[in-house]
Amino acid sequence: MKVLVTDPIADAGLDRLREAGHEVETGYELEGDALHEAVADAHALVVRSGTEVTRELLESAPDLRIVGRAGIGVDNIDIDAATDHGVIVANAPEGNVRAAAEHTVAMAFASARSIPQAHSRLNNGEWAKSEYLGTEVNAKTLGVVGLGRVGQEVAKRLAALGMDLVAYDPYISEERADQLGAELAELDSVLDRADFLTIHTPLTPETENLIGEEELAKLEGGYVVNCARGGIIDEPALAAAVEDGTLAGAALDVFGEEPLPDDSPLLDVDDIIVTPHLGASTSAAQEHVATSIADQVLAAFADEPVVNALNAPSMDAAAFPRVEPYIGIAETAGEIAVQLLDDRIERVEIAYEGDIADEEIDLVTASALKGVFKPSQMHVNSVNAQGVAEERGIEVTESKRRQSDDFQSLVTVTVEGETDSVAVEGTLFNGEDPRIVRVDGYRVDAIPGGQMVIARNTDEPGVIGLIGSVMGEYDINIAGMYNARETIGGEALTVYNVDHEIPEGAREKLLDDDRIIDITYIALDGVEIGR
Numbered sequence: 001m002k003v004l005v006t007d008p009i010a011d012a013g014l015d016r017l018r019e020a021g022h023e024v025e026t027g028y029e030l031e032g033d034a035l036h037e038a039v040a041d042a043h044a045l046v047v048r049s050g051t052e053v054t055r056e057l058l059e060s061a062p063d064l065r066i067v068g069r070a071g072i073g074v075d076n077i078d079i080d081a082a083t084d085h086g087v088i089v090a091n092a093p094e095g096n097v098r099a100a101a102e103h104t105v106a107m108a109f110a111s112a113r114s115i116p117q118a119h120s121r122l123n124n125g126e127w128a129k130s131e132y133l134g135t136e137v138n139a140k141t142l143g144v145v146g147l148g149r150v151g152q153e154v155a156k157r158l159a160a161l162g163m164d165l166v167a168y169d170p171y172i173s174e175e176r177a178d179q180l181g182a183e184l185a186e187l188d189s190v191l192d193r194a195d196f197l198t199i200h201t202p203l204t205p206e207t208e209n210l211i212g213e214e215e216l217a218k219l220e221g222g223y224v225v226n227c228a229r230g231g232i233i234d235e236p237a238l239a240a241a242v243e244d245g246t247l248a249g250a251a252l253d254v255f256g257e258e259p260l261p262d263d264s265p266l267l268d269v270d271d272i273i274v275t276p277h278l279g280a281s282t283s284a285a286q287e288h289v290a291t292s293i294a295d296q297v298l299a300a301f302a303d304e305p306v307v308n309a310l311n312a313p314s315m316d317a318a319a320f321p322r323v324e325p326y327i328g329i330a331e332t333a334g335e336i337a338v339q340l341l342d343d344r345i346e347r348v349e350i351a352y353e354g355d356i357a358d359e360e361i362d363l364v365t366a367s368a369l370k371g372v373f374k375p376s377q378m379h380v381n382s383v384n385a386q387g388v389a390e391e392r393g394i395e396v397t398e399s400k401r402r403q404s405d406d407f408q409s410l411v412t413v414t415v416e417g418e419t420d421s422v423a424v425e426g427t428l429f430n431g432e433d434p435r436i437v438r439v440d441g442y443r444v445d446a447i448p449g450g451q452m453v454i455a456r457n458t459d460e461p462g463v464i465g466l467i468g469s470v471m472g473e474y475d476i477n478i479a480g481m482y483n484a485r486e487t488i489g490g491e492a493l494t495v496y497n498v499d500h501e502i503p504e505g506a507r508e509k510l511l512d513d514d515r516i517i518d519i520t521y522i523a524l525d526g527v528e529i530g531r
C-alpha cells in the first residue's frame with residue numbers, strides 16, 4: 001500500500017509504516033497539481049494542519065482508504081466529502097494535549113511578563129527594565145472557552161498557580177467542571193469576569209468569529225491567549241483592541257491564514273505576541289501522534305477498527321475479536337438477501353439475538369449494509385454505508401434480543417421491498433465456524449464465503465440431478481450442498497458452495513427448465529471492512 005505523508009511527522013511513525021511493508025512517500029512541499037498527482041495512487045494520506053484535504057483532493061484519490069491527522073484539529077479536512085467517498089478520517093486526539101496545554105501556559109506568562117518583547121530589546125542592546133511591569137496570574141481569574149481535553153489541562157495547571165476558573169462550554173457537564181474547580185457560565189459572564197481568556201474549542205461553523213469586537217470589549221483590561229485555531233477570534237478586531245489599550249495583550253499561536261502573512265495587522269502591535277503554530281511541537285507529542293496515526297493507518301489496511309475514526313464505526317480493541325466473525329457473516333447475509341429479493345429495496349433490518357446483542361454492533365450493521373449494496377457495484381463500505389442508505393431513502397433498523405432460541409448468537413439481515421421480503425440468518429458454530437443457517441425461510445447450513453449458487457426450484461425428483469449435471473458439463477466443482485424445502489412437492493431451495501464461477505450459459509440452461517425458478521450466483525470475498 002502507498003502512504004502519502006504531506007506534513008512532517010516524526011520518524012517513529014514513518015518507520016512503523018515502512019516496517020509493516022508499506023511504501024511511504026513524503027511530500028511536504030506538495031501543492032496543487034503535484035499534490036493531486038501524488039495522492040492519485042495513495043491508499044492512505046497522513047497530514048497535520050498544513051494540508052487542506054478538500055473534496056477535489058479526495059476525488060483525485062480513488063484508492064484512498066484513510067486520511068490520518070497526526071494531531072487533533074480536523075478543520076482542514078472535509079470530513080463529509082471523505083465520508084461520501086468511503087474514506088475514513090481519523091485523528092490522534094491525545095498525543096499532543098499536554099504539549100498544547102503547556103504552550104498555552106507559556107504564552108499566558110510570556111504575554112503577562114512581556115518576555116518576547118523584553119528579550120528582543122535586550123538582544124538589541126537595550127536594558128529596558130523600567131518599561132516592563134508585568135501582571136501575576138496568581139489570584140486572577142482564568143476564563144476558559146472550551147473545557148475539553150486541552151482546556152482542562154490548561155485549567156488544572158493555571159489553577160495550581162493560583163487562578164480562579166470560570167468556563168464557557170455548553171457541551172460539558174456541571175459535574176466535570178466541578179471536579180476541576182471551574183464554574184460554568186455563559187460566554188458574556190466569562191468575558192466580564194476573566195483577567196485572562198484562553199480559547200480551546202475546535203474551529204467549527206459555531207465557533208468561527210465567536211470572539212469579535214463586542215466580546216473583546218467585555219474583556220476590558222484582560223489578556224487573550226489563543227492556541228486553538230485562527231478564525232475563532234476576529235483578527236482585525238483583536239489587533240485594534242490591543243492597539244487601543246482595550247486589552248492588555250494577546251498571545252497567539254494560530255491564525256486565520258497560515259503561514260501568517262507578512263502584512264497581518266497582528267504583527268504590528270507590540271503587545272501581541274505570536275508563535276508559528278507551535279502548540280503541538282514537542283518531540284514527545286510528535287512521536288505520540290505519529291505512531292498513533294501509523295497504527296490507525298495499519299488498522300485500516302487490515303480492515304480492523306480504527307480507534308479514533310471520526311466518520312466510521314470504531315470499537316474497543318478488546319471486543320473486536322468477539323465481533324469480527326459476525327462482520328463477514330452480516331456482509332454475506334446482506335449480499336445474499338438482496339440478490340434474492342424480487343423487488344426494489346425499501347428497508348433493511350438487522351436483528352441481533354443472543355450473546356452478540358450485548359456487543360457494540362455498529363461495524364456489523366455497517367457491514368450488512370455493505371453487503372446489501374455490493375451487487376449494485378456502488379463504492380460502499382463501513383464508512384459510507386449508512387449515508388448511502390439514507391441518500392437512497394432506504395430505512396435501516398437494528399433490533400437486539402438477549403435470548404436466542406436455537407443458537408448462542410444469531411444475526412438476521414432482512415431486506416424488504418413493497419411486496420417481497422427476504423431474510424438471511426447467520427451464526428457461528430462452536431464459536432468459530434461461520435454458517436448461513438436460514439435463507440428466505442429455508443433451513444440450510446452453508447459456509448459463507450467463496451462462491452455460492454442458490455437455486456430455487458420445485459421439489460420433485462431429478463432436479464438436483466439436473467443441476468449437478470449442468471454444473472458438471474460446465475466443469476464446475478461442487479464443494480458443498482445444502483437442500484431444504486417448504487413442503488413435499490412445494491418449493492425447494494438449495495445452496496451450493498462451488499469452486500468456479502457459473503457461466504451465463506449454464507445459468508440460462510438451468511433456467512430453461514421449468515422446474516428451476518431461479519439461480520443466483522454470489523461470489524463472496526469474505527470479511528472485508530473499510531473498503
Ligand SMILES: NC(=O)C1=CN([C@@H]2O[C@H](COP(=O)(O)OP(=O)(O)OC[C@H]3O[C@@H](n4cnc5c(N)ncnc54)[C@H](O)[C@@H]3O)[C@@H](O)[C@H]2O)C=CC1
Pocket residue numbers: 072073074093096097100145146147148149150151168169170171172200201202203206207227228229253254277278279280281
Ligand atoms: N496550537 C496547537 O498546536 C494545537 C491546537 N489544538 C486545537 O485545540 C482544539 C481543542 O482540542 P481538544 O481540547 O483536544 O478538543 P476537545 O474536543 O477535547 O475539546 C473541545 C471543547 O470545546 C467545546 N466546544 C465545542 N464547541 C463549542 C462552542 N461553540 N462553545 C464553547 N465550547 C465549545 C467542546 O464541548 C469541548 O469540550 C483542537 O480542535 C485544535 O483546533 C489542539 C492541539 C494543538
Ligand SMILES: O=C(O)C(=O)COP(=O)(O)O
Pocket residue numbers: 048049050070071072073074096277278279280281
Ligand atoms: O493537533 C492540532 O490540532 C494542532 O493544531 C497541531 O497542529 P500541527 O500538527 O502542529 O500542524
